[in-house]
Amino acid sequence: MRVLLLVVLLSSSAHADGRFDVHVGGGLEGGLIQGEPQPGLIAELGVGADYFAPDRKWGLGVVLERVGRRTADVSIAHEHKLDVVFRITNPKNRFIGGVGMGIRQLSIDAGKASTVWGVDLARMTFELPLARAGRVGVQFYFTWTFGLYHGELYGERFGDMPYPTKDYTTIASSYVLGLQTSIDTH
Secondary structure, eight states: OHHHHHHHHHHTSTTOEEEEEEEEEEEEEEESTTSSSSOEEEEEEEEEEEEEOTTOSEEEEEEEEEEEEOOSSSOEEEEEEEEEEEEEEOTTSOOEEEEEEEEEEEEEOSSSOEEEEEEEEEEEEEEEEEEEETTEEEEEEEEEEEEEEEEEEEOOOOTTSOOOEEEEEEEEEEEEEEEEEEEEOO
């Protein structure tokens, strides 16, 4: 939250270019998060904030997303990702790309509630503008993330026995396509 507040304050400076966006997308996720190596469907809903240095075509961004998926083997309550992204754009702002990394939190409701933490080791994002009216724009975006999770899951409890636990380590790679709406602050 502090990082997002810092980006908001920096983007409101007189000569800086800032941007806020809301995005929604869907795609495929591979890896073993569902207990099987086959890809599964995912959906993402997120917000982002970018700060481009004055008279430069590069900057930093922060992206917070909620991920939804249908899983058969793991009872996922919810998942959130927070990534920091180095952004680049061309001179006419017709393309924005970025690379970054971040953290993940996966909450699971199997037996006793468990929280598994993870990292996005790599995030690549590409955006193409579709329409613009003043400071408001609509973009098509593509995001690829590669990360891993590691933690301990609680199983089903039998009687008054303690909750059984098992280590949970898995990789995840996702490909998401979607639309976003953005507002420029310059």
